[in-house]
Amino acid sequence: MSNNQTPNSLIKEKSPYLLQHAYNPVHWYPWGDKAFEKAKRENKPVLVSIGYATCHWCHVMAHETFEDHEVAAILNEHFVSIKVDREERPDIDSMYMSVCQMMTGQGGWPLNVFITPDQKPFYAGTYFPKRSAYGRPGFIEALTQLLDAYHHDRDHIESLAEKATNNLRIKAAGQTENTLSQDVIHQAYYQLMSSFDTLYGGFGSAPKFPAPHMLTFLMRYYEWTGQENALYAVTKTLDGMANGGIYDHIGSGFSRYSTDEKWLVPHFEKMLYDNALLIEAYTEAFQLTQNPFYRKIVDHLIQFVKQDMMSHDGSFYSAIDADSEGKEGQFYVWSKDEIMTQLGDDLGALFCAVYHITEEGNFEGLNIPHTMSTSFDDIKSSFALNEETLQSKLQSARRILQSVRQQRTAPLVDDKVLTSWNALMISALAKAGRVFQAEEAINMAKKAMSFLETHLVQHDRLMVRYREGDVKHLGFIEDYAHMLSAYMSLYEATFDLDWLTKATAAAENMFELFWDEEIGGFFFSGSDAEALIVREKEVYDGAMPSGNSTALKQLLTLSRMIGRQDWIEKLEKMFKAFYIDVSSYPSGHTAFLQGLLSQCATKREIIILGKNDDRDKEEILRALRQRFMPFDIILTAETGQDLEQIAPYAKDYKTIDGSTTVYICENYSCRQPITNMDEAMEQLFHS
Numbered sequence: 001m002s003n004n005q006t007p008n009s010l011i012k013e014k015s016p017y018l019l020q021h022a023y024n025p026v027h028w029y030p031w032g033d034k035a036f037e038k039a040k041r042e043n044k045p046v047l048v049s050i051g052y053a054t055c056h057w058c059h060v061m062a063h064e065t066f067e068d069h070e071v072a073a074i075l076n077e078h079f080v081s082i083k084v085d086r087e088e089r090p091d092i093d094s095m096y097m098s099v100c101q102m103m104t105g106q107g108g109w110p111l112n113v114f115i116t117p118d119q120k121p122f123y124a125g126t127y128f129p130k131r132s133a134y135g136r137p138g139f140i141e142a143l144t145q146l147l148d149a150y151h152h153d154r155d156h157i158e159s160l161a162e163k164a165t166n167n168l169r170i171k172a173a174g175q176t177e178n179t180l181s182q183d184v185i186h187q188a189y190y191q192l193m194s195s196f197d198t199l200y201g202g203f204g205s206a207p208k209f210p211a212p213h214m215l216t217f218l219m220r221y222y223e224w225t226g227q228e229n230a231l232y233a234v235t236k237t238l239d240g241m242a243n244g245g246i247y248d249h250i251g252s253g254f255s256r257y258s259t260d261e262k263w264l265v266p267h268f269e270k271m272l273y274d275n276a277l278l279i280e281a282y283t284e285a286f287q288l289t290q291n292p293f294y295r296k297i298v299d300h301l302i303q304f305v306k307q308d309m310m311s312h313d314g315s316f317y318s319a320i321d322a323d324s325e326g327k328e329g330q331f332y333v334w335s336k337d338e339i340m341t342q343l344g345d346d347l348g349a350l351f352c353a354v355y356h357i358t359e360e361g362n363f364e365g366l367n368i369p370h371t372m373s374t375s376f377d378d379i380k381s382s383f384a385l386n387e388e389t390l391q392s393k394l395q396s397a398r399r400i401l402q403s404v405r406q407q408r409t410a411p412l413v414d415d416k417v418l419t420s421w422n423a424l425m426i427s428a429l430a431k432a433g434r435v436f437q438a439e440e441a442i443n444m445a446k447k448a449m450s451f452l453e454t455h456l457v458q459h460d461r462l463m464v465r466y467r468e469g470d471v472k473h474l475g476f477i478e479d480y481a482h483m484l485s486a487y488m489s490l491y492e493a494t495f496d497l498d499w500l501t502k503a504t505a506a507a508e509n510m511f512e513l514f515w516d517e518e519i520g521g522f523f524f525s526g527s528d529a530e531a532l533i534v535r536e537k538e539v540y541d542g543a544m545p546s547g548n549s550t551a552l553k554q555l556l557t558l559s560r561m562i563g564r565q566d567w568i569e570k571l572e573k574m575f576k577a578f579y580i581d582v583s584s585y586p587s588g589h590t591a592f593l594q595g596l597l598s599q600c601a602t603k604r605e606i607i608i609l610g611k612n613d614d615r616d617k618e619e620i621l622r623a624l625r626q627r628f629m630p631f632d633i634i635l636t637a638e639t640g641q642d643l644e645q646i647a648p649y650a651k652d653y654k655t656i657d658g659s660t661t662v663y664i665c666e667n668y669s670c671r672q673p674i675t676n677m678d679e680a681m682e683q684l685f686h687s
Contacts, residue, residue: 009034014467015085016053016414021062025072028083031092039080039117045150045157046119047075050084050093050111053414054269054319056328057127058110065130065139074143086111087318087418088465088473091525094538098171099164100124114146119533120161122146168534174519174577182600188586188593189221189230195587196233200262201240203587207267209257210241212277213545217590217597219284220630224601231288238285241278242297245368248332249355250401252304254278255322256543264370265363268322268329268411272309272421273544275301279428283435287628298432302441305425311415314447315455315466316422321411331411333366334401342404343397350383350390351397416467419456419475422448423482424544430489434625442493449486461528462509474529477522477538477547480510484554495621495636500646503558507567510551520573522548539578545591548574552595560605561633563649572599594630602667603631606684607653610660611638616677617660623681 009029010022021028029035031048039046049066051058065071075081086093086109096113099121100106107126114123123146131138150157192214195203202208215234222230241247244263246255254274255266279301286294309317324331336357340348351357354376355369362368380390426445433442455471456463462475462483484506491499513526516537524536524547539548552574559567575596582589606624610617617636624634637643640653655661661673662680674680 010083014416014470014472015088015465016412016416016467017051017055017058017085017087018083020053021066021083024062024066025069025076026066026081027072027076028081031082031084031089035080035082036117036119042080044078044080044117045122045146046115046117047079047081048084048092048096048113048115049081050086050096050113051109052085052087052319054271054321054412055109056267056269056322057108059323061110061127061129065128068130071130071139071143074140074147078147079143080117087414087416087421090478091476091529091532091536094524095168095532095534095536096121096124098168098536100126102164102167116158116161120165122157122160122164165533168536172534172536174521174537174580178576178579178583179572180575180579180582180596182596184583184586185221185593185597185600187583188217188590189227191587192218192590193229193233196236197261198236201233201237202258202261202263203237206261207257207259208261208263209543210246210254210274210278210281211543211590212274212281213541213549213591213594214587215281216284217594219281219288219628220594220597220601222288223628223630224597234281234285235289235291238282238294238297240372242282242293243371243374245362245370247297247370248304249369249371250332250398250405251308252300253308253320254301262372264372265368266329268332270309270320271543272305272316272318272418273424275305275309276421276424276428277544279425279432283428283432284628284630287435287626295436298436299438302429302432302438302444305429306444308413310444310448311417313451314444315417315451316425316448318414318416318418318421320413324409324411329363329368331405331408333361333363333368335361335366338404339367339401342400347393347397350379350393351401353382354379354394416465417451417456418465419452419462419479420464420482420544422452423479423486426452426486427482427489430486430493434489434493437622437625442490445486445490445493449490452483460509474526476525476529477510477514477551478544479547480506480514481522481547481550481554484510484558485550488554488558492625492634495634497637497642497646500558500561503554504562504646507555507558510555511567511570515570516577519577520570521577522551537577539581539589539592540585541589541591548578549589549591549595552592553598556595556598557633560603561635562647571595598631601631604633605663605665606632606634607643607650607663608634608636608660609639609653609655609663614660620660620662620677620680620684624684627685 007022008027010018013030084092097107097111100111103124110127112125113121115121128139129136132141192203218230218234240263246258246263246266253270256269256271256274257267259265259267279298282294282298322328336359339351339357343351354374357367426448429441429445455466462479463471464473464475464479484503487499487503487506514522516523521537524538538546540546541549552571555571582592635643635647640651644651653663656673656675659675661675663673664671664683
């Protein structure tokens with residue numbers, strides 16, 4: 001925050017990001033009519049600057065540029081300046097990020113876009129230093145040149161703005177000629193494997209992102225094809241991340257990305273969505289491999305979320321900043337002296353050996369703990385410890401160091417509650433609770449869902465953000481799609497049909513508010529939302545699966561569960577609508593392709609009827625919960641009549657002789673009902 005004592009218009013906002021800029025000398029406005037009316041009235045270009053509260057380079061640019069009085073004087077006199085929190089307005093961010101990528105070939109945050117008073121973009125970039133440096137144009141030079149062009153070469157500016165807007169409209173329109181086939185699934189696999197790092201795991205070179213949806217895609221590809229390399233890429237990546245510095249070995253939680261190819265040095269901010277998606281990826285990897293290390297990581301992640309990212313009311317915060325005391329990573333790194341002082345000679349020596357703590361350090365003279373080349377067999381031999389004693393000592397050391405760390409100045413926690421990100425965490429917790437029979441995780445998921453339903457639904461409309469009692473912005477497709485996913489996961493964890501009823505209602509709302517009847521696919525914003533220069537559709541899977549990707553995957557599953565063939569026929573239009581996007585870059589759409597994969601794979605409908613306290617029924621449901629069966633659906637109740645309201649086709653299914661009865665249908669063909677549980681297990685898991 002600058003030393004400026006007079007707040008600007010952002011002071012009335014609730015977004016932590018906007019409030020960080022409330023005392024800038026720049027006369028910022030929030031996005032809205034007031035700013036654009038001023039721009040039209042005074043014939044001024046508009047700067048739209050987009051970021052989020054825990055963004056390191058947003059902080060850097062704020063300090064260097066937006067807190068600078070020389071920069072502020074130019075902006076205040078000649079421009080109208082608008083600040084946008086990308087996490088509250090992903091529609092604005094997505095639209096102008098597309099523009100930035102079209103104009104510059106890259107994107108990221110902070111995102112700075114110059115637009116006309118009617119919101120059409122004519123110039124875009126990311127981070128600008130105050131003056132030209134690091135091969136980047138300086139902000140003052142950019143402002144001066146853009147201002148001159150705006151007033152003296154207006155035709156050129158208008159031409160650029162119109163071209164960019166038309167390109168957005170073309171991108172949003174999609175096409176309906178060709179349709180995606182299973183070939184594109186194989187192409188995505190080959191693209192991923194060609195960029196797979198066989199040494200450290202992950203895809204591409206530094207910086208490296210976790211990209212959990214790439215891993216969940218590969219696990220489904222393995223299940224479909226039996227291709228061992230797909231599973232190897234998953235386990236190599238999950239092991240590399242969990243052993244690396246991107247994972248917080250003291251307090252748990254994954255950072256947003258690694259700055260190097262080894263997963264050693266993270267960008268230290270922790271995002272709710274990353275940790276949700278990684279809980280899901282490690283849980284599914286456990287299902288496939290039964291590796292207890294993955295269960296341990298999931299257990300620790302859940303405790304981290306509970307301790308550091310969950311509010312007293314059960315909702316989840318958005319992010320934890322990378323910076324504290326003005327330095328990135330300050331909260332997380334250690335000197336060897338500090339470790340030895342806090343742990344003592346014996347425990348300190350053990351900890352340093354396991355976590356590679358040295359005098360010279362591995363990050364600016366200090367140490368990021370990691371276990372990347374640790375041989376635990378060698379450690380046990382050197383320190384004469386058995387496995388149980390070793391793990392007990394390491395746990396004691398971590399607890400001591402966590403306590404020490406709590407005395408440090410903690411990074412900022414962005415405490416706003418975002419519907420879509422909370423829904424991702426609910427879905428992950430429900431899945432982990434189902435697989436590991438962890439009631440705590442399921443209860444956390446239920447409590448968070450209760451919060452969303454109580455506070456983030458207004459007049460039957462899902463909203464985007466809650467903070468300090470303030471609820472803002474009509475929900476986007478990602479909010480609805482991830483909410484649907486959360487309902488589906490809660491159903492699969494509990495087999496309580498109420499969750500399926502709620503999922504069906506959410507699906508109906510999604511079609512009503514977002515579906516493109518003409519071409520297919522879901523628009524980013526609802527039919528009742530503020531009109532921007534283009535009504536976008538987003539299908540690219542970036543740090544998170546896109547709303548269209550999640551919607552496709554979950555709606556195809558739900559449609560099969562409740563017997564809505566008409567929905568399936570609608571959804572198949574998406575394979576045409578997004579043909580160009582997906583086929584031109586398959587590995588950038590791995591969450592979307594999971595929906596296509598589910599259509600191509602052999603799939604089963606499993607209906608289990610029987611009394612809820614029947615031991616046979618409990619045993620088979622427990623077995624089903626623990627297996628990786630991504631293409632199968634499971635409906636269960638005491639009688640077929642119990643299913644009639646949600647899945648009318650199932651009303652005539654009956655138990656035989658009062659026993660738990662299993663119905664298995666595969667590829668549109670149903671087998672004889674089974675009452676012998678050994679036979680049912682054989683058919684379900686070994687046929």
